[in-house]
């Protein structure tokens with residue numbers, strides 16, 4: 771048990787090997803083309819920083835977009851707002867990989883894919899560190915998944931509850947929620 775009753779779900783060592791495994795898959799798929807990473811703020815920042823350093827494929831550019839579906843609670847509203855426009859000229863004609871922290875209902879993936887596709891990339895794939903498939907509402911497919919997890923609310927490694935816990939180096943959950 772850590773502070774506030776948090777329990778460990780994925781250790782730092784497990785995260786490291788999960789990120790390395792994802793990087794190997796992505797390296798194979800983008801070996802000849804390279805890619806543009808689009809990091810979803812804010813939760814995917816830590817994951818993206820580690821993934822970026824693990825990749826051997828050429829990352830031509832990294833961009834950021836903000837997608838939010840959560841207020842301060844732990845249940846999705848189903849509405850996703852996207853803020854912080856991507857520079858269209860940096861996406862058009864590029865092989866784009868969206869990098870997210872966690873796949874839950876799937877609404878974020880749908881909204882982000884629709885937005886990025888409107889900017890005419892050469893291709894678009896979606897990578898998520900964590901996946902909670904039990905909660906899926908939208909009909910979506912994630913191209914790269916780090917870890918499939920049970921339906922817990924998780925924090926750490928960039929992910930927050932009400933902006934807290936992002937700096938924890940591993941992934942934790944609240945056993946009582």
Ligand code: IMP
Nearest residue numbers: 813846873874875876877878923924929
């Ligand atoms: P979706 O649109 O329901 O798939 O939600 C995805 C987004 O909700 C993620 O990018 C997170 O920002 C947030 N989210 C979903 N589950 C959790 C969680 O367990 N902890 C922290 N954020 C979460």
Ligand code: MG
Nearest residue numbers: 810811813871
């Ligand atoms: Mg998010």
